[in-house]
Amino acid sequence: MKKVIRKLICLLIVTALPLYTTACRYKVDIQDLAIVMAMGVDYTDEGKYKVSYQMFTSSTFQGGSGEAKGEAMVMPYFQGFGMTLTEAMHDMEERLGKKKLHFGQLKVIIIGQKAGAEGISLIIDALARLSEIKTNIPIYATEGEAQDIIMKRASEDPITANIIDNMVLRQVHTGTQPVVYLAQIADKLSSKHNVVPIIGAISLPEEGKVYDSSSLELNGIAVFQDDKLLDFLDKDVALGCQYIWGDIKIITTPIKLKDGQKGSVQLQHCKSKIRTKFIDGKPEVYINIKIQSSLTDITGNMDFSKKPELLNEIEEANKNAIEKTVKETILTAKNDVKLDFIGFGDMIYKQHPKEFEKIKDKWEEIFIELPIKVTVEVEIKDTGLLRRPI
Amino acid sequence: MQEKISPYQLFSVIFLVPYGSAVLYFIAAEAEQDAWIMILIYMIAGFLLQYIYISLYKDYPQDTIMHWMINIFGKVIGGGFALLYALYFAYIAARVLRDFITIIKIVAFFTNSVIILNIVITATIFYGVAKGVENVCRIASSFFILLLMVSSILLVFFLSTPNIIHWHNLLPILPKGIVEPALKSWRLITFPYGETVIATMLYSKVNNPKRIKVAAFSAIFVEGLILSLTSICYIVGLGPNFAGKSNFPFMDTLRLIRVSGLLDRLDLFIIIILTLNAFVKIGIFAYCSIASTAQIMGKKINLKLIFIMGVIINLAAYFMAENVPQHLKIGFQFTPKYIHLPMQVIIPILAVMVNFFKKRAKKKKTKIA
Numbered sequence: 001m002k003k004v005i006r007k008l009i010c011l012l013i014v015t016a017l018p019l020y021t022t023a024c025r026y027k028v029d030i031q032d033l034a035i036v037m038a039m040g041v042d043y044t045d046e047g048k049y050k051v052s053y054q055m056f057t058s059s060t061f062q063g064g065s066g067e068a069k070g071e072a073m074v075m076p077y078f079q080g081f082g083m084t085l086t087e088a089m090h091d092m093e094e095r096l097g098k099k100k101l102h103f104g105q106l107k108v109i110i111i112g113q114k115a116g117a118e119g120i121s122l123i124i125d126a127l128a129r130l131s132e133i134k135t136n137i138p139i140y141a142t143e144g145e146a147q148d149i150i151m152k153r154a155s156e157d158p159i160t161a162n163i164i165d166n167m168v169l170r171q172v173h174t175g176t177q178p179v180v181y182l183a184q185i186a187d188k189l190s191s192k193h194n195v196v197p198i199i200g201a202i203s204l205p206e207e208g209k210v211y212d213s214s215s216l217e218l219n220g221i222a223v224f225q226d227d228k229l230l231d232f233l234d235k236d237v238a239l240g241c242q243y244i245w246g247d248i249k250i251i252t253t254p255i256k257l258k259d260g261q262k263g264s265v266q267l268q269h270c271k272s273k274i275r276t277k278f279i280d281g282k283p284e285v286y287i288n289i290k291i292q293s294s295l296t297d298i299t300g301n302m303d304f305s306k307k308p309e310l311l312n313e314i315e316e317a318n319k320n321a322i323e324k325t326v327k328e329t330i331l332t333a334k335n336d337v338k339l340d341f342i343g344f345g346d347m348i349y350k351q352h353p354k355e356f357e358k359i360k361d362k363w364e365e366i367f368i369e370l371p372i373k374v375t376v377e378v379e380i381k382d383t384g385l386l387r388r389p390i
Numbered sequence: 391m392q393e394k395i396s397p398y399q400l401f402s403v404i405f406l407v408p409y410g411s412a413v414l415y416f417i418a419a420e421a422e423q424d425a426w427i428m429i430l431i432y433m434i435a436g437f438l439l440q441y442i443y444i445s446l447y448k449d450y451p452q453d454t455i456m457h458w459m460i461n462i463f464g465k466v467i468g469g470g471f472a473l474l475y476a477l478y479f480a481y482i483a484a485r486v487l488r489d490f491i492t493i494i495k496i497v498a499f500f501t502n503s504v505i506i507l508n509i510v511i512t513a514t515i516f517y518g519v520a521k522g523v524e525n526v527c528r529i530a531s532s533f534f535i536l537l538l539m540v541s542s543i544l545l546v547f548f549l550s551t552p553n554i555i556h557w558h559n560l561l562p563i564l565p566k567g568i569v570e571p572a573l574k575s576w577r578l579i580t581f582p583y584g585e586t587v588i589a590t591m592l593y594s595k596v597n598n599p600k601r602i603k604v605a606a607f608s609a610i611f612v613e614g615l616i617l618s619l620t621s622i623c624y625i626v627g628l629g630p631n632f633a634g635k636s637n638f639p640f641m642d643t644l645r646l647i648r649v650s651g652l653l654d655r656l657d658l659f660i661i662i663i664l665t666l667n668a669f670v671k672i673g674i675f676a677y678c679s680i681a682s683t684a685q686i687m688g689k690k691i692n693l694k695l696i697f698i699m700g701v702i703i704n705l706a707a708y709f710m711a712e713n714v715p716q717h718l719k720i721g722f723q724f725t726p727k728y729i730h731l732p733m734q735v736i737i738p739i740l741a742v743m744v745n746f747f748k749k750r751a752k753k754k755k756t757k758i759a
Contacts, residue, residue: 017510104655128636131496134645134655135628136554169651172553179553183646187559187629350558353565 033057034099037075037161040146041085041123042112048081049088049115052147054161057099075158077151085126103132107161108168109139109182110202112146116222116229121189124227128186135183138168140202141222143232149202152215160216164202167218171200175249177218177238189227193349194363196341197224198241201232223341231337240329241342243289243322246272252296255317263298265318265380267291276348278355283348285372291322295383305387311380319378326374333367340367395592397601399527402534403674404440404589404609408582410671411489412617414664416624418578419634421571423560423625426618428575431568433614436583440606442738443586447593447602449745455590456685462741462748469686471737476682478733479588480699483675484706485721487512490668491707492714493638498661508704511665515673516700519680520693523595526673533666540659541616547647547656548623554646555626577722580730582617583610587734591678637714676703 040052055076080091093101109127111120127133142149150160157163171179180199188197201220219235242248248270256262269292277284295314302310333342345363349356359366395403418425450458455475460468491507499507518526549555564571589606596602620640624633627646633639641660648654680699684691711717 017506128632131500131641135642136551136646136648165651175553181554181646183554183628183632183642184556186635187632190631190635191629192631347558350561353562 028100028102031057032099033102034076034078034096035102035105037105037159038108038110038150038164039089039106040110040112040150041088041115042145042147043115043118044081048083049085050147051080051082051085051088051091052150053078053080053092054150054159056105056159075153075160079147085123086130089126103130104134106133106137107165109137110146110149111139111141111199111229113141113143113229115146116141116224119227120185120224120229121227124182124186124189127182133182135186136181138179138181138200139185140164140200140218141229141232142202149204149216152204163216164218167216171218173249174251175242175247176251177235178221178242178247194340194345194360195343196339197227198222198341199224200238221341223337223339225339230339233332233337233341236325237329237332240325240332243270243326244272244274244287244329244342246270246289253318253321255314255321257300257313257317259300261298261300263300263314264296265293265314266296267293268381269293274347276344276351278352281355281358283352283355283359283366283370285344285348285370287326287372287374289322289326289374289376291318291376291378292381293318293378294381298389300389303388304383311383315378315380318380319376322378323374323376326376330372330374334370335368338364338368340364344370344372393522393524393595394597395524395527395595396531397596397598397605399531400589400592400596400602401605401609402531403527403592403670404586404606405613406530406534406537406667406670407588407674408585408613409616410667411486412582413620413667414489414493414638414640416621416633416636416639417582417617418575418621420574422630422634423562424564424571425575425621425625425630426560427564427568428571428578429618429621430614431572432575432578432583433610435579436586436610436614437607439579439584439734439738440586440589440610442742443590444593444603444606446738446741446745447590449749451599452594454594454681454685455587456682458590458741459737462745472682472686474737475733476679476686478729479591479675479679479682480703481706481729482585483672483679484703484710485725486668486671486675487703487707488710488717489721490664490672492717493641494661494664496638496714497641497657497664504708508708511668511672512700512704515669515676516696518669518673519677520696523592523674523677523681526670526677527592530670530674533670537663537666540663544644544647544656544659545619545623547649547653548627548643550649551647554648556629557626559625559629560622577726580726580734582613584730584734586610587738588674588678591681637718672703676700679703 035056036053037056038054042050042052044050055078057076078092078095080088082088082091090101111123115123124139127137128135152160168179171177178198178200185197185199188195198221200218201222203217203219204215205217219238221233221238221241222229223231223233239248239251248267250267252264252266254262254264270289271291272287272289275286275288277286295311298314304310329342333340340363344367345356349360416425418428421428446455446458450461453461456472459471459475462468463471487508490511491504494507495502495504518529586606586609593599593602596605621633624639624643627643628636628639632642636642641657644656644660647656676699680691680696683699684695689695711720
């Protein structure tokens, strides 16, 4: 009898304990979740943060996909205001009612121009501190307000966040524009070595320019001084940066040949090597970019199988185009922005830590005078399925 | 019947006990991008400590550190030291319990009350301990294989995620020479490597004493390699600055993983690894504290003792610190200097010296006689 009672008590304790754990006492059903898909951060004129969410709730797709035909699906979006970002992030909870905010599926964070100019330290701090938010969320800045992008209703997919997510995956695959994640920007913001943080830029395409159902563009970069947004740079500059860093994986570039013929080549492999030297206490940088590509189209009358040297002309033209892009990027950094956003200072520090410590304080002036030599080597490996142009 | 463990089980315990909480933090954060080198360098300290413990064990092969102390230092001083060790093991068990409760609460169970979490975890662990140290060691040995498998899968995922790995974060290598960062990160002697002091409670249980040295040394070697690799992952994934600022870089790094837009949010793995780590680590420390208390009192381990120690460790973990930063500050600043260092390094070295002179004196006596 005693044994039975003891066992009963044990059973009771064992069954009672789980009642206090997450799954029972604090359970949240999926229809009670307000899943945040995209988040935009703006700064209002009254000095408050404005957070806009694009949400995904169970009611969004009620009735199944089959019945939703005819009427366009509406993604709910919510806005909140607050002195700090976290206050603004939870401001709309009253209006959400029973639904609980869930950041686990957050796909992208967009920072508006004013919020960026106010300083992103607080934003990044709040996001990195919240344990629901993952460290690999891409962060973008936009000219204008972030809410315009969050509330943009695209025709291809009602969830803007999914469109952006697909575009980001594409960028990662091709490497034509930089994609910066939360972890990386947090690391750069807390660095002590004159690092200029950059993040990707997102924008709405100009109306009437392209006639397709795309609704967003991930082009260019936003440059920060300390943690304040300084400037937006266009996509050619971003491309130049990617060439210098050797991050490009696939890109097709048009070329113009001497006799009016034209063609294009596709980059298939890119490797960049950056060497830095100190000569008389002054730093010098040598960039060597090695590219392998293949010919994708060309006009004219060249028989490559008889005369493979003909490819040299194409290589030369491609090389000049890439050199121009890279050099223009460096000139933009030196003359227009006057900030080392490409990260030469960091590269010099990494190769010559002792010497760089000496010039660290004057780095911004030194950078403008910094001699940078760019050499590009292009090799065209194949010509596709054709031997001669048609 | 005395409980016996195999050398392989000893190996996995020596490996898992320091690993359990060392993997959570960016240890040697003072050395920034050179942390991984420091971990490898201080492996030597780990070997030396094991050498000291094993040389003590060789003189008293039937006993644990409790009896070594009493035999070497006499009943009064040695007994005091033994008592300190019993307290020390209990304290570390409580500290580790608090570590895991903190991270589990922050990561997964934010709304749960700490007390319930405490009770659930300690109840499981002390049930395991009540079934004997043999069981805990067996779990450790099978968990070691599981851990290797899961970690290698995670590593493959991590390496195959595009755009998150920045090898240049590892540069510059040792910009200030090797001495300055090495002196700064001396705490590595105490944690992780010094925590292998628990092995002193287990040597006498190994069924094949000849292989103890191999097991202990290879455990330290694997420990150093894996922790070094882990901190390389932290540095290339998060960057040395962010990894130094993050409370739990382990989780932040695993959350970077995203393979082909699909394999995402591997938090489940984190929780599984964490709980198993916690089980082995707290289990071994709790066993050590219970066994040493029993040995001081001259009794066998019984359920009452286990229950009382369970409650004490639970309460100690609960009242140890007011908040997480305070807990971390005590853990990284106070404990290594004033608790780990004397218990793991100074007292054993003293014991070796005293033992050496005692043995010489004995030899002389026998010669004269």
